[in-house]
Amino acid sequence: LxxxxxxxxxxxxxxxxxxxxxxxxxxxxxxxxxxxxxxxxxxxxxxxxxxxxxxxxxxxxxxxxxxxxxxxxxxxxxxxxxxxxxxxxxxxxxxxxxxxxxxxxxxxxxxxxxxxxxxxxxxxxxxxxxxxxxxxxxxxxxxxxxxxxxxxxxxxxxxxxxxxxxxxxxxxxxxxxxxxxxxxxxAGGVAVIRVGGATEVEVKEKKDRVDDALNATRAAVEEGIVAGGGTALLRAANALTVKGSNPDQEA
Structure with missing residues (x-):
């Protein structure tokens, strides 16, 4: 970098x-x-x-x-x-x-x-x-x-x-x-990430992965992030007061 x-x-x-x-x-x-x-x-x-x-x-x-x-x-x-x-x-x-x-x-x-x-x-x-x-x-x-x-x-x-x-x-x-x-x-400048590889195909694949990571980071900065692995849904469930109409829905 x-x-x-x-x-x-x-x-x-x-x-x-x-x-x-x-x-x-x-x-x-x-x-x-x-x-x-x-x-x-x-x-x-x-x-x-x-x-x-x-x-x-x-x-x-x-x-x-x-x-x-x-x-x-x-x-x-x-x-x-x-x-x-x-x-x-x-x-x-x-x-x-x-x-x-x-x-x-x-x-x-x-x-x-x-x-x-x-x-x-x-x-x-x-x-x-x-x-x-x-x-x-x-x-x-x-x-x-x-x-x-x-x-x-x-x-x-x-x-x-x-x-x-x-x-x-x-x-x-x-x-x-x-x-x-x-x-x-x-004053901020521009960050340059240098990507290398043994072949042109490898370089292209690495660049695509870096692009994906950058886009994900930009989205996180602009829109925020939530905890993964279903944790966010589990915590959100604790705040809900909706009552189900049968035992399966309650579970």
Missing amino acids: EVVEGMQFDRGYLSPYFVTNAEKMVADLDDPYILIHEKKLSNLQSLLPVLEAVVQSGKPLLIIAEDVEGEALATLVVNKLRGGLKIAAVKAPGFGDRRKAMLEDIAILTSGQVISEDVGIKLENVTLDMLGRAKKVNISKENTTIIDGAGQKSEITARVNQIKAQIEETTSDYDREKLQERLAKL
């Missing part, structure tokens, strides 16, 4: 055609570039220079934007299906000012820049060194997990301290809750 710099947010892929593992319905991108864009993308004309640079690099690309719609989404899907571009797109997490702050969190985590005309950066002028990087990104229907972002430890720590200061200063319970969510996402 290894804990690395990373983050998970509650936005999944914008199209199932981005999936790379049809069995688990997830998109896995290894060592991708990450484009962080503040606005909607409805066409890709202004994005062509950086897309061509990404294709030349041979690396996958993750686009995080307010939305990717219409012609832009259709073009990305077609390129993905043709095999010319390893790509996935997700909506940015949050809303309004909170979305801007979370995009900045992601940029710091991945050592990228938020592409925003508010700070004078236009899409057509974006270069590869403005994009974020991570060792891996895992995207499901509902969540995106960035694993081992390329951001500097010192910059991430400074951002964490900035959020902590904002938590201390705010008088709004709602703002405090949202700031604490951001703090947990940025």
